[in-house]
Amino acid sequence: MNYFGDPAVWLPFVFAGLMGLSILIYVVLDGFDLGVGVLFPFADDEEKDRMIASIGPFWDANETWLVLAVGLMLVAFPAAHGEILTALYLPVAIMLIGLILRGVAFEFRAKAPAPQKTLWNNLFFAGSLMTALSQGFMLGMYVMGLDWTWAHAGFGVLTAAFLTVGYSFIGATWVIHKTDEYLQRKAVDWAKGGIWGLVLGIGAISVATPFVSARIFDKWFSWPEAVYLAPLPILSGLLVVWLWVMLRKMPFAGDRLSWLPFAAATALWVMAFGGMAYSFYPYVVPEKLTIYAAASAPESLFIILIGTCIVLPTIIGYTILAYTIFRGKATELRYD
Amino acid sequence: MDTLILSRMQFAANISFHILFPTITIALGWVLLFFKIRFNQTGQERWMEAYRFWVKIFALSFAMGVVSGITMSFQFGTNWPGFMETVGNIAGPLLAYEIMTAFFLEAVFLGIMLFGFSRVPNWLHTIATFLVAFGTMMSAFWIIVLNSWMHTPQGFEMIDGVAHATDWSAIIFNPSMPYRFAHMVLASFLTCSFLIAGISAFRWLIGGRTAGVRVAMKTAIVAAALLIPVQILVGDMHGLNTKEYQPAKVAAMEGHWETASGVPLILFAIPDDEARENRFEIGIPKLASFILTHDWDGELKGLNDFVTEDGEILHPRVAPVFWSFRVMVGTGVLMLVVSWAAIGMMMWRKRGVEGLPKPMLYALVGMSFSGWLATLAGWYTTEIGRQPWLVQGVMTTKQAVADVPAPMVLSTLIAYLAVYVALLAAYIFVIFYLARKMSRGEDIGTRVAPSPAAQPRAIPAE
Numbered sequence: 001m002n003y004f005g006d007p008a009v010w011l012p013f014v015f016a017g018l019m020g021l022s023i024l025i026y027v028v029l030d031g032f033d034l035g036v037g038v039l040f041p042f043a044d045d046e047e048k049d050r051m052i053a054s055i056g057p058f059w060d061a062n063e064t065w066l067v068l069a070v071g072l073m074l075v076a077f078p079a080a081h082g083e084i085l086t087a088l089y090l091p092v093a094i095m096l097i098g099l100i101l102r103g104v105a106f107e108f109r110a111k112a113p114a115p116q117k118t119l120w121n122n123l124f125f126a127g128s129l130m131t132a133l134s135q136g137f138m139l140g141m142y143v144m145g146l147d148w149t150w151a152h153a154g155f156g157v158l159t160a161a162f163l164t165v166g167y168s169f170i171g172a173t174w175v176i177h178k179t180d181e182y183l184q185r186k187a188v189d190w191a192k193g194g195i196w197g198l199v200l201g202i203g204a205i206s207v208a209t210p211f212v213s214a215r216i217f218d219k220w221f222s223w224p225e226a227v228y229l230a231p232l233p234i235l236s237g238l239l240v241v242w243l244w245v246m247l248r249k250m251p252f253a254g255d256r257l258s259w260l261p262f263a264a265a266t267a268l269w270v271m272a273f274g275g276m277a278y279s280f281y282p283y284v285v286p287e288k289l290t291i292y293a294a295a296s297a298p299e300s301l302f303i304i305l306i307g308t309c310i311v312l313p314t315i316i317g318y319t320i321l322a323y324t325i326f327r328g329k330a331t332e333l334r335y336d
Numbered sequence: 337m338d339t340l341i342l343s344r345m346q347f348a349a350n351i352s353f354h355i356l357f358p359t360i361t362i363a364l365g366w367v368l369l370f371f372k373i374r375f376n377q378t379g380q381e382r383w384m385e386a387y388r389f390w391v392k393i394f395a396l397s398f399a400m401g402v403v404s405g406i407t408m409s410f411q412f413g414t415n416w417p418g419f420m421e422t423v424g425n426i427a428g429p430l431l432a433y434e435i436m437t438a439f440f441l442e443a444v445f446l447g448i449m450l451f452g453f454s455r456v457p458n459w460l461h462t463i464a465t466f467l468v469a470f471g472t473m474m475s476a477f478w479i480i481v482l483n484s485w486m487h488t489p490q491g492f493e494m495i496d497g498v499a500h501a502t503d504w505s506a507i508i509f510n511p512s513m514p515y516r517f518a519h520m521v522l523a524s525f526l527t528c529s530f531l532i533a534g535i536s537a538f539r540w541l542i543g544g545r546t547a548g549v550r551v552a553m554k555t556a557i558v559a560a561a562l563l564i565p566v567q568i569l570v571g572d573m574h575g576l577n578t579k580e581y582q583p584a585k586v587a588a589m590e591g592h593w594e595t596a597s598g599v600p601l602i603l604f605a606i607p608d609d610e611a612r613e614n615r616f617e618i619g620i621p622k623l624a625s626f627i628l629t630h631d632w633d634g635e636l637k638g639l640n641d642f643v644t645e646d647g648e649i650l651h652p653r654v655a656p657v658f659w660s661f662r663v664m665v666g667t668g669v670l671m672l673v674v675s676w677a678a679i680g681m682m683m684w685r686k687r688g689v690e691g692l693p694k695p696m697l698y699a700l701v702g703m704s705f706s707g708w709l710a711t712l713a714g715w716y717t718t719e720i721g722r723q724p725w726l727v728q729g730v731m732t733t734k735q736a737v738a739d740v741p742a743p744m745v746l747s748t749l750i751a752y753l754a755v756y757v758a759l760l761a762a763y764i765f766v767i768f769y770l771a772r773k774m775s776r777g778e779d780i781g782t783r784v785a786p787s788p789a790a791q792p793r794a795i796p797a798e
Contacts, residue, residue: 057447060402064435064443067409071435074412074420075428082417086738089414093748096407097755103403104759107396111766297500300425304432311436315444322444325455 007302012295015076016284018308019069024273026065028170028266033059035171037102037128038164039190040121047183048121054178054330056106061319063099073284075304077294080284087146091134091156098130129164136163136201143209143276145286158204165197170269173261178330180255188250191261195247198265199240202272206233209279213287216279229278236271239264340737342745343415346752350408351719352712353756357401359711362476362521363528364394365469367555372465374551376458385548386555389774390532393767395450398442400763407752415745416726418736423499423727426492426507427482434478441471473521480520484513486727487718488581499730511581515574516718522567523714525559526671527707532556533678534704535771537697540689544775553689557682557700560675568668572627578718579628582728584642584651585721589661590624591617591654594638599624607654612640652723656716664713667706674699705764 033055043051074081085092101123109120140159144152172190179187210217220229243264251258282290295301368391375383409431412420420427448456448464456464491506492499501507536553539545579586587593591602591614600619607614625634642651678696685691692700726733 057451060399060446061440061443063402063406064439067406067439068435070409070413071432074409075424075432078417078420078424078428081413082421082738085410085413086417086740089738089740089744090748092410092414093751096410097751099406100403100755100759104396104399104762107399108762108766111392111396111770112762113769296428297425297498300429300501303429303501303504307429307433307436315436315440318444319440322447325448325452 007298011298011301012291016291019072020277022065022069026069028269029062031167032170032174033062034128034132035167037124038132038168039171040125050179050330057326076296077284080289080294083285088138091137095131095134098127102127132164132167133160136160144212162197162201165194166201169194169198170265173265177258177262180329184251188247192247232271232275239268339742339745340734342742343737346749349753354404354408356708357397359524359527360397361401362472362524365472369465369469372462382547382551386552415738416736417738422731426499426501430478430482434475438471438475442468480517481508481513484516485510488512489727489730512577515577518570519574522563523711525563529556529560530703530707533700537700539771539775541697542775550689557678561679564672564675583637587637587639588652588654588657588721591658592638593640595641597635598622598633599636607658609653652721657721660713660716664710667710674703
């Protein structure tokens with residue numbers, strides 16, 4: 001067990017990495033299907049069915065990445081798990097009720113009598129909105145160090161709005177890829193609207209984070225780190241400009257490059273997430289608890305790591321299989 | 337009310353709501369696989385018809401189970417942080433394995449199982465059905481390993497108040513796990529059997545007498561009749577195991593206050609926790625001793641043995657355990673009577689389910705959700721029976737609770753309850769709605785209705 005040095009050092013690091021990876025996969029994957037839910041009111045009934053069809057086979061597995069992320073935090077950093085979740089008690093409850101409502105709405109809207117379908121459509125929207133807003137609020141509170149003051153809650157409200165718009169942006173890019181004709185053109189418009197929320201959101205967090213903590217400020221604005229890190233904001237900026245130019249011309253003839261906005265949106269999120277991870281490392285509860293102090297016993301982490309090394313590639317493998325089976329434009333979902 | 341009792345109520349509400357749906361899906365996955373394999377073997381459309389109807393109920397139940405399960409995984413942190421901080425080294429890996437080996441498997445292949453029929457080859461669809469059933473079973477396995485360990489913990493040592501694993505095979509194969517797992521899986525098969533039998537009988541009664549309804553009803557009745565005696569046997573073995581490891585729980589189930597020999601089996605009583613005695617007790621002399629020790633004069637421990645010298649009570653409240661146990665056993669006996677009567681009628685008249693008289697069909701409809709009743713009652717018996725311990729002998733429930741203001745817990749409790757009650761009503765309504773719609777011969781093959789224009793049949797207001 002000592003081949004790679006002290007397991008009490010590298011195991012927490014590995015698990016922080018795994019947790020970060022699941023959160024990242026979660027915000028990209030569930031981000032787009034939550035976004036589709038947030039965009040629901042802008043679509044007519046027929047479009048709603050197609051939008052649901054574009055995420056129907058995926059949403060459940062997408063959401064499981066959240067369970068994995070929280071599960072990993074719970075197993076690897078139990079003290080942090082308790083501290084973060086009790087501090088965020090109310091937004092977590094709102095998110096959970098949101099997840100419940102939208103999760104069951106998928107099934108009920110298709111099975112309940114037709115007159116009730118509108119109700120379940122509305123609940124699907126409401127649930128998606130509650131989930132996105134509360135996740136954004138939690139992100140803001142986390143960045144601010146999990147203290148409940150008016151100023152921090154205010155920042156939380158701001159990030160709640162931005163993350164929701166950000167989700168709707170990636171949701172729109174997903175709809176661009178999975179649909180065609182009128183709905184696709186509509187989705188391009190949604191994406192053009194959503195991109196501003198994304199830019200403002202990433203900007204707000206990037207600006208706010210260093211000013212909350214002198215430690216994070218030093219991490220970003222000291223020589224030579226600032227130079228190594230410069231590509232992150234610069235690349236993000238270029239990507240946004242490029243996305244904007246592309247979206248103005250889309251959709252291209254023959255549906256060429258319809259996957260591109262989604263890929264670009266994903267790249268943006270990866271960079272934003274990387275920046276955050278860099279800022280907060282080695283803390284898991286900002287400025288209070290490091291991953292090393294919060295980590296579980298090495299022997300327990302080791303047991304999970306062995307399983308993870310086998311299981312995680314398998315999960316990724318059959319996730320890819322599912323996305324391959326349901327590739328192409330979303331059509332009506334049928335059981336037979 | 338303080339945070340502890342509110343948090344307990346909230347967790348009880350969550351788990352009670354959650355457990356209803358895995359109880360259906362654990363077995364229903366295998367039943368669907370059975371339908372699918374029969375279809376593959378025989379090519380008879382009736383098996384596929386049964387599959388198509390019940391896969392919808394599966395999808396609905398699965399979604400309900402997933403979302404309520406996510407709620408529970410978060411509540412470990414929001415309401416019971418002490419639990420993970422104390423036994424996280426053991427509970428953590430078990431939960432992680434549940435997520436990694438079960439949740440993803442179910443979630444990914446469910447999509448293929450539901451919507452992939454026309455997109456993948458038949459064999460892959462059958463495999464997807466198998467993997468979903470297998471994943472659901474794995475999920476049940478891991479969570480019951482953890483739950484059983486909390487009842488009969490072993491394979492660990494306490495260092496500075498934190499549990500550290502010393503022997504994983506002892507943790508996983510803890511003494512009550514095999515009984516608990518078998519009891520739960522059988523409970524699921526019985527719940528599922530009575531649901532299928534009840535809903536099929538309902539469809540039969542309102543005129544939906546298709547071949548698919550017939551095979552589903554027959555499968556369910558035969559499964560119920562075969563499994564209920566097995567369940568009674570396993571339940572008895574589970575009880576003996578509990579007597580060995582959690583004698584306080586058994587004493588509460590039986591309603592015995594004093595340690596004594598030749599103890600009667602109490603059929604009816606009103607246990608009074610304040611006065612520490614039973615009122616209106618009716619019992620059969622010496623029978624409890626005989627059942628639990630196989631000796632008419634065997635000695636059984638009473639509840640008064642679980643009170644420390646300074647008056648701390650280390651046994652559960654008696655009345656809820658005593659009563660929920662009787663509800664479970666009573667429901668089980670009713671299941672035995674109804675399923676055997678149905679089998680008897682089918683064999684006597686030699687006409688399969690067509691030989692069932694109307695009163696029998698009504699009885700089956702009435703029993704549609706009997707499995708839920710028995711499972712919940714059994715769950716309360718075992719979980720309330722564990723109190724005041726959260727992990728038997730290691731930590732109490734009180735030690736795990738979060739320091740969250742009581743009004744906050746109350747507000748979320750009310751919100752959850754409102755959502756749960758509404759969803760449960762919607763769930764039951766939709767099952768019967770689908771059954772009625774199917775019986776009218778309408779196509780419910782689409783999950784997402786194509787468009788209002790393409791859906792010519794107006795559905796009458798219900």
